[in-house]
Amino acid sequence: MSMFGELxxxxxxxxxxxxLLLVASGIVAVLSRKGVSGADELVARVKSWWWMIGVFTVxxxxxxxxxxxFLGFLSFLALKEYFSLIPxxxxxxxxxxxAYLAVPIQFYWVYSNWYGMFIVFIPVWMFLLLSMxxxxxxxxxxxxxxxxxxxxxxxxxxxxxSHLAGLMFLGREIGxxxxxxxxxxxxxxxxxxxxxxxxxxxxxFGRHAIVPKVSPKKTWEGFLGGLxxxxxxxxxxxxxxxxxxxxxSAFAGxxxxxxxxxxxxxxxxxxxxxxxxxxxxxxxxxxxxxxxxDSLTYAAPAFFHIIRYxxx
Numbered sequence: 201m202s203m204f205g206e207l208x209x210x211x212x213x214x215x216x217x218x219x220l221l222l223v224a225s226g227i228v229a230v231l232s233r234k235g236v237s238g239a240d241e242l243v244a245r246v247k248s249w250w251w252m253i254g255v256f257t258v259x260x261x262x263x264x265x266x267x268x269x270f271l272g273f274l275s276f277l278a279l280k281e282y283f284s285l286i287p288x289x290x291x292x293x294x295x296x297x298x299a300y301l302a303v304p305i306q307f308y309w310v311y312s313n314w315y316g317m318f319i320v321f322i323p324v325w326m327f328l329l330l331s332m333x334x335x336x337x338x339x340x341x342x343x344x345x346x347x348x349x350x351x352x353x354x355x356x357x358x359x360x361x362s363h364l365a366g367l368m369f370l371g372r373e374i375g376x377x378x379x380x381x382x383x384x385x386x387x388x389x390x391x392x393x394x395x396x397x398x399x400x401x402x403x404x405f406g407r408h409a410i411v412p413k414v415s416p417k418k419t420w421e422g423f424l425g426g427l428x429x430x431x432x433x434x435x436x437x438x439x440x441x442x443x444x445x446x447x448x449s450a451f452a453g454x455x456x457x458x459x460x461x462x463x464x465x466x467x468x469x470x471x472x473x474x475x476x477x478x479x480x481x482x483x484x485x486x487x488x489x490x491x492x493x494d495s496l497t498y499a500a501p502a503f504f505h506i507i508r509y510x511x512x
Contacts, residue, residue, distance in 0.1 A: 209377065209378045209382060209440050209441065210260060210378050210379070210381045210382050210385055210441065212440075213382075213385060213389075213437065213440060213441060214257060214260075214385070217253060217389055218253075221246070221249060221250055221253065224246050224249070224396075225246055225250070228242045228243045228246050229243070241399070242396075242399065242400070242403075246396065248392075248492060249392050249395075249396060251492065252388065252392050252492055252493075253388070253389065253392065255274070256384065256385070256388045258270065259271055259274075259364075259384065260381040260384055260385055261381070264311075264368040264369060264372075264380060265311065267365060267368050267384075268307050268310055268311045268365045268368070269307075271307070271361070271362075271364050271365040272303055272304060272306075272307035272362075272365065274361065274489060274493070275303055275306075275307070275357055275358050275361040275362060276300070276303045277488075277489045278356075278357040278358075278361060278479075278489045278490045278493060279299065279300065279303060279353060279354070279357040279358055280300075281357075281479040281488045281489055281490045282353040282356070282357050282479070282490060283296060283299075283353065285470075285471075285474050285476060285479060286349050286353065286474065287349075288346075288349075289339065289342055289346060291337050291339050292334065292337065292346055292350075294333060294337070295330055295333050295334055295337075295346070295350060296350075298326075298329060298330060298333060299326075299330065299350055299353070299354055302321070302322060302326050302354055302358055303358055305321065306318070306321055306322060306358050306359065306362050307362055307365055309321055310362055310365045310366050310369065311365075311369075313369050313373070318362070318366065322354050322355060322358060322359040323355065323359065326351070326354055327351045330347065330350050330351055330354075331347050331351075334346050334347055334350075356466075356467075356497050357490070357497070359501075360496075360497040360498070360500055360501050361493060361496065361497065361500060363500040363501045363503075363504040363505075364384060364387070364388075364496065364500050366504055367380050367383040367384045367387065367500075367503075367504055367507075368380035368381065368383075368384060370383060370504065370507060370508060370512065371383045371384075373512055374443055374507065374511045374512050375443070376442060376443050377443070378440065378441045378442070382440075382441035382442060383441065383442055383503075383507065385441055386434075386437055386438065386441040386442055386452075386503075387456060387496075387499060387500060387503045388496070389437070390430055390433065390434055390437070390453055390456045390457070391456055391460045391495045391496055391499045392495075393429075393430060393433060394426050394427075394429075394430040394456065394457045394460050394461075394495070395426075395460065395464065395495055397425065397426035397429040397430055398418070398422045398423055398425065398426030398427075398457075398461065399417075399422065399426075400422075400425075400426075401421060401422045401424075401425025401426055401429070402417060402418065402419045402421060402422025402423075402425070402426075403422075404425075405419075405421040405422070405425065406419030406420075406421045406422045407419060407420075407421060408420045408421065410423060410465075411465055411469075413472075414465050414468050414469045414472060415464070415465050415468045418461070418464075418465060423461055426457055426461075427454060427457040427458065430453050430454070430456065430457040431450050431453040431454045431457065432450075432453075433453065434449045434450055434452055434453020434454075434456070435449050435450045435453065437449070438450075438452065438453070442507070443507075443511055444511075448510070451506075452503060452506055452507075455502050455503065455506060456499045456502065456503055459495075459498040459499040459501075459502035459503075460495035460496070460498065460499040461495070462498045463494050463495045463496060463497040463498035463499060464494050464495045466494070466497070466498065467479075467490060467491070467494035467497065468494075478491050479491050
């Protein structure tokens with residue numbers, strides 16, 4: 201089957217998504233002009249939605265090999281932002297170089313479809329390598345903090361996000377009719393939709409904060425409303441974009457919604473600890489790459505391994 205044949209369903213869903221974005225943009229523009237409370241933040245979220253869907257549309261349509269390069273660069277930018285935020289020791293410059301080199305190597309394992317190395321390279325080998333390099337620098341002050349912050353950053357920005365590229369090849373491996381592009385679109389769209397849905401439900405009915413010190417606007421009402429809405433949407437999209445039936449699509453949608461929430465508040469906790477609002481100013485008015493992919497840092501591994509465990 202040709203690449204265009206594989207993407208025909210994906211094209212149809214993409215058209216539907218962009219039509220939905222146009223409608224959403226019109227609605228929030230009206231709300232903003234009327235001065236409705238919270239409308240400005242909703243406008244920002246819809247603009248972020250345009251940005252994210254646009255970026256991943258490129259990744260989906262340029263083909264698996266180019267997608268790996270593109271998503272690898274996205275991961276590199278996220279890692280770079282992370283290192284610009286955390287306190288680093290001058291003596292650890294060589295350690296940062298090794299961390300950056302991990303990005304192309306990790307995405308090469310994805311491209312070569314070598315699952316064994318893909319799954320252990322960063323959690324095992326890079327953890328041990330960075331710990332060794334830091335030790336051999338001979339500076340013990342701040343050792344534990346350095347090891348923890350560098351390896352955790354690699355896990356979040358490189359290992360976790362490399363699962364996005366992994367979906368492009370996993371789709372072919374399991375014989376998904378919509379290919380890997382269908383799996384990636386399913387994940388990214390539901391993750392971004394869940395973010396807006398949780399915000400909307402929270403604005404309308406939110407009363408009980410989940411983690412007030414981390415993200416006071418995240419409420420149980422918003423979380424559960426977003427979870428239910430995202431699950432229902434997954435039931436509809438799953439049979440078009442994935443190999444899953446409606447029941448498994450519902451399970452995957454709920455997992456994506458829950459994992460996306462955890463990713464969001466985890467990055468929020470990081471930024472609050474560092475006392476910064478955004479990870480960078482790369483996207484004017486919308487922060488940086490890490491701000492936009494925060495939900496995917498948990499949702500991507502969760503969805504990837506659901507598909508691989510039950511369908512590969």
